Amino acid sequence: MEGSIQTLRYLAEEILEDMTLDEKIGMIHGGELFKNKGVPRLGIPPLVMSDGPCGVRADFHPDEWINVGNTDDYVTYIPCNSAIAATWDRALARSAGNVLGQEARGRGKDVMLAPGINLKRTPLCGRNFEYFSEDPFLTAQLASEYVKGVQAWDVSACLKHFALNHQETNRLLVDEDIDDDVLEDLYLQVFKDVIDEADPYSIMTAYNKIHGEFCSESKFLLNETLREKWGYQGFVVSDWGAVHGTKEAAEAAIDCEMSVTNDFDEYKLANPLKKMVEDGEIDESLIDEKVIRILILMLRLNMIGEDRLERKDASYNTFSSKAEVLDIARGSVILLKNDDNILPVTRPAIKDKKVLIIGENANRIHSNSGGSAEIKALYEVSPLMGLKSRVGGGTKFDYIRGYCSKPDSNAVDNGTNWQELSLENGGGKQQDGTDADKELKEFRAKLRDEALNACGDYDYVIFVGGLNHDIDSEGVDRRDIELPYEQNELIEALLEKRPDTIVALIGGGCINMSRWIDKCKALLFMYYNGMEGGSALAEVIVGDVNPSGRLPETFYYSEKDCSGVSVGDFGDENMVHYRERFHIGYRYTCRENIKVQFPFGYGLSYSDFEVSNTSYNSGMREVKLTLKNNSDFDATEVIQVYRLPDEMADYLQLVGFEKIYLKANSSIEAIVPVKDKFGIGNYAVGKNVLELVKIV
Numbered sequence: 296m297e298g299s300i301q302t303l304r305y306l307a308e309e310i311l312e313d314m315t316l317d318e319k320i321g322m323i324h325g326g327e328l329f330k331n332k333g334v335p336r337l338g339i340p341p342l343v344m345s346d347g348p349c350g351v352r353a354d355f356h357p358d359e360w361i362n363v364g365n366t367d368d369y370v371t372y373i374p375c376n377s378a379i380a381a382t383w384d385r386a387l388a389r390s391a392g393n394v395l396g397q398e399a400r401g402r403g404k405d406v407m408l409a410p411g412i413n414l415k416r417t418p419l420c421g422r423n424f425e426y427f428s429e430d431p432f433l434t435a436q437l438a439s440e441y442v443k444g445v446q447a448w449d450v451s452a453c454l455k456h457f458a459l460n461h462q463e464t465n466r467l468l469v470d471e472d473i474d475d476d477v478l479e480d481l482y483l484q485v486f487k488d489v490i491d492e493a494d495p496y497s498i499m500t501a502y503n504k505i506h507g508e509f510c511s512e513s514k515f516l517l518n519e520t521l522r523e524k525w526g527y528q529g530f531v532v533s534d535w536g537a538v539h540g541t542k543e544a545a546e547a548a549i550d551c552e553m554s555v556t557n558d559f560d561e562y563k564l565a566n567p568l569k570k571m572v573e574d575g576e577i578d579e580s581l582i583d584e585k586v587i588r589i590l591i592l593m594l595r596l597n598m599i600g601e602d603r604l605e606r607k608d609a610s611y612n613t614f615s616s617k618a619e620v621l622d623i624a625r626g627s628v629i630l631l632k633n634d635d636n637i638l639p640v641t642r643p644a645i646k647d648k649k650v651l652i653i654g655e656n657a658n659r660i661h662s663n664s665g666g667s668a669e670i671k672a673l674y675e676v677s678p679l680m681g682l683k684s685r686v687g688g689g690t691k692f693d694y695i696r697g698y699c700s701k702p703d704s705n706a707v708d709n710g711t712n713w714q715e716l717s718l719e720n721g722g723g724k725q726q727d728g729t730d731a732d733k734e735l736k737e738f739r740a741k742l743r744d745e746a747l748n749a750c751g752d753y754d755y756v757i758f759v760g761g762l763n764h765d766i767d768s769e770g771v772d773r774r775d776i777e778l779p780y781e782q783n784e785l786i787e788a789l790l791e792k793r794p795d796t797i798v799a800l801i802g803g804g805c806i807n808m809s810r811w812i813d814k815c816k817a818l819l820f821m822y823y824n825g826m827e828g829g830s831a832l833a834e835v836i837v838g839d840v841n842p843s844g845r846l847p848e849t850f851y852y853s854e855k856d857c858s859g860v861s862v863g864d865f866g867d868e869n870m871v872h873y874r875e876r877f878h879i880g881y882r883y884t885c886r887e888n889i890k891v892q893f894p895f896g897y898g899l900s901y902s903d904f905e906v907s908n909t910s911y912n913s914g915m916r917e918v919k920l921t922l923k924n925n926s927d928f929d930a931t932e933v934i935q936v937y938r939l940p941d942e943m944a945d946y947l948q949l950v951g952f953e954k955i956y957l958k959a960n961s962s963i964e965a966i967v968p969v970k971d972k973f974g975i976g977n978y979a980v981g982k983n984v985l986e987l988v989k990i991v
């Protein structure tokens with residue numbers, strides 16, 4: 296329903312007048328694992344919430360963390376938020392939101408619990424794949440488009456996790472020690488920028504504390520900042536199990552308590568709250584405010600209201616959605632090295648040849664794990680399938696596993712979902728880092744030998760490895776950024792025997808490749824790239840697609856080079872210290888001249904670009920330049936504009952970017968709008984944060 300918040304508030308207040316205390320309280324806490332209680336007597340349906348950023352999560356029983364197990368909840372698997380960020384493409388981010396909103400509406404969901412916009416402060420965070428970037432501008436620009444895409448379908452997006460949820464270790468209880476200016480001007484500002492740009496109808500509060508207050512009960516965060524200072528009237532839902540105190544939550548400006556247990560009427564904002572109201576400890580007006588904001592949300596979604604518009608209808612698993620997620624995946628693949636132009640291996644070159652594909656990740660799917668972002672994908676094209684299906688029968692493909700993440704387990708896990716116990720032991724921990732036992736080491740050596748013994752008999756060798764959701768997952772943080780499962784040993788040995796091996800890594804964040812990268816000539820990286828990720832990777836390898844992905848985060852050599860949480864900090868189970876202040880990611884490494892493996896914004900193409908005639912128009916607040924594609928390939932370049940350090944801000948910061956498509960051997964006059972909160976500064980333009988040319 297259109298109309299100002301005031302109009303919607305007026306309508307909501309009218310509806311509220313007819314509600315009993317029980318009905319009001321039923322609206323502000325979980326009545327099922329993913330729903331509140333509606334008010335059937337007044338024609339108010341329950342609000343149906345669902346994860347997650349990569350697609351609409353499979354259905355659980357109303358009060359058990361066991362999947363219903365029907366065949367109707369297979370869905371479109373969208374590239375993860377990091378993969379969207381790697382496209383640096385606002386249109387593709389909008390497309391991702393469009394698919395998610397359509398799928399959600401098609402599956403009858405009202406609130407999609409996405410996107411996650413916490414910054415990648417440390418490469419060790421297990422949920423980094425669910426977040427966009429280390430940079431606030433890239434995050435806010437792309438998340439805003441994603442939110443607009445979702446909400447165009449009368450479905451609410453939900454920014455999460457508000458705020459500072461930058462680690463999984465002890466996430467339920469950890470307190471954040473951070474200077475007020477850094478909290479407000481960096482970490483909260485990202486949420487404010489998306490609120491101002493895209494008007495997300497919902498926000499989810501984080502588990503952790505800030506300055507000693509749980510986010511879900513923080514008057515500073517919710518009453519003073521979100522409601523009073525920012526004027527946000529949207530729906531605020533707790534993370535599942537993030538509310539601890541009845542009085543605190545009643546007085547804080549949170550609207551609905553969700554959790555993982557099925558004692559719904561015993562939730563803090565259920566019977567305990569009713570008792571406090573009846574005892575006069577809590578004024579009913581505090582409940583009214585929460586219910587009004589829920590009713591405003593439902594009015595905005597055309598769920599209720601006499602004069603509501605016809606609510607958008609939609610389908611899921613459509614062919615158009617698959618085409619959209621393939622385009623996103625194509626724009627997300629990052630070419631990191633291409634010495635001697637080994638890539639692309641064009642179709643004529645590969646036809647009738649023998650290709651050996653090595654690596655567990657060539658043959659593994661990722662959609663079905665990772666925590667609450669897990670989904671039941673209708674299908675997921677692996678790199679192995681992508682290559683074989685795109686190159687056809689003329690080429691002979693063989694596959695060898697080469698390494699294994701863990702011993703094969705034939706056990707079918709039909710037990711309850713991990714989330715039922717997710718509030719135990721602080722809600723998260725670091726990988727235990729235990730080495731493989733003797734038997735697993737021997738098994739891996741056998742797999743390695745098999746690959747090495749075979750690799751000499753093929754025209755092409757492609758290795759696909761990296762991480763998986765045993766490592767990139769909710770509830771667990773990485774110990775380091777090393778490549779696991781003895782992949783380094785295999786890649787080193789492979790490159791000795793076959794220096795032309797094409798290496799492709801898949802993961803949720805940066806990986807230290809220094810053991811072999813100098814010997815590697817052809818190197819690709821992609822995040823968990825959706826149901827067509829394998830197709831997109833194959834199309835880049837054979838040259839059907841010219842790679843245009845760019846790193847949305849710094850790829851360090853070691854997590855110790857990162858200014859944020861190093862392993863030591865995780866040791867302090869109850870406190871995170873933001874000693875680095877504003878200097879996260881490239882802001883730190885550029886300022887301290889720390890050598891990195893690949894810089895923020897980095898990515899190669901099969902084409903060469905030339906930038907010239909750069910100028911800055913202070914009146915229009917935009918950079919103008921000439922961009923030339925000096926190749927026979929149509930190509931896409933990401934032009935990046937950075938504000939240079941000065942007395943206003945002593946760090947480099949991204950203030951503008953545009954992804955520009957160019958036909959082969961053509962040039963274009965490009966304009967890059969600059970959004971600089973610090974007023975006019977000095978700017979530089981380039982293709983990543985280290986290759987910059989100052990604009991005079």
Ligand code: GLC
Nearest residue numbers: 346347408455534535667717
């Ligand atoms: C989880 C996550 C949150 C998710 C929610 C519902 O614990 O922190 O991102 O949306 O609970 O599954």
